[in-house]
Amino acid sequence: MTAVDETMSAINDAVTLGRHGDPAAAREQLTTLWDTIGANGDPLHRVSLAHFLADLHEHAADALTWDIRALDAAEALTDDRAQAHHAGLSVRGFYPSLHLNLADNYRRLGAFDTARRHLDAARARLDVLEEDGYGLGVRAGIANVEAALAEYSTERLPTHPSPS
Known part of the structure; x- marks a missing residue:
């Protein structure tokens, strides 16, 4: 145990x-x-x-x-440390979400080129994610941030509601 x-x-x-x-x-x-x-x-x-x-x-x-x-x-x-917590974890699986969040933050700050670089980094690592709820959520997040970037929007996305 x-x-x-x-x-x-x-x-x-x-x-x-x-x-x-x-x-x-x-x-x-x-x-x-x-x-x-x-x-x-x-x-x-x-x-x-x-x-x-x-x-x-x-x-x-x-x-x-x-x-x-x-x-x-x-x-x-x-991976050894991550899997000591949960056998199914892989460090590589963290990166798509981490880069997605960075892309969204940079987009909201108006740093669109930096946001695109992080969105590309997230997209490049999608192969490690399953087609499960987590993987589908990250993929949807990438599409949402990509659409906001195309419009040069700095607004908070409705798919990422305010914490307050």
Whole structure:
């Protein structure tokens, strides 16, 4: 039996809190947890926390800060560590979503060329994703951001509602 990862449990609890209508409390819990983990802590904890915390920020610049931290953490993450948490995880599978989120943040900030580069990076890594809910969601997100980029839109997408 695998030991319970208390940090991942705390991250999941905060994410659940945010998804059930209290994003401010979720942000606070995740930020406090980040302070405990530290910038050089367990890469799985850092990538998970930063990825979720980015979604809890209204302003694209704040979300971008956390999405960059998530990407940096993914660079330090190994498949062995990811699979110690869940056997089906592969670090390669993180990248399409990470780059998609970065593309959307840069788009919202008006950095359209940088957004396109991250969208291309997300698209280039789609082969690692299954045709399941997660994979289909990432693919739909890429299409949504691509359409917004084509219009040079900096508006928040209706498919990515405000956390507040």
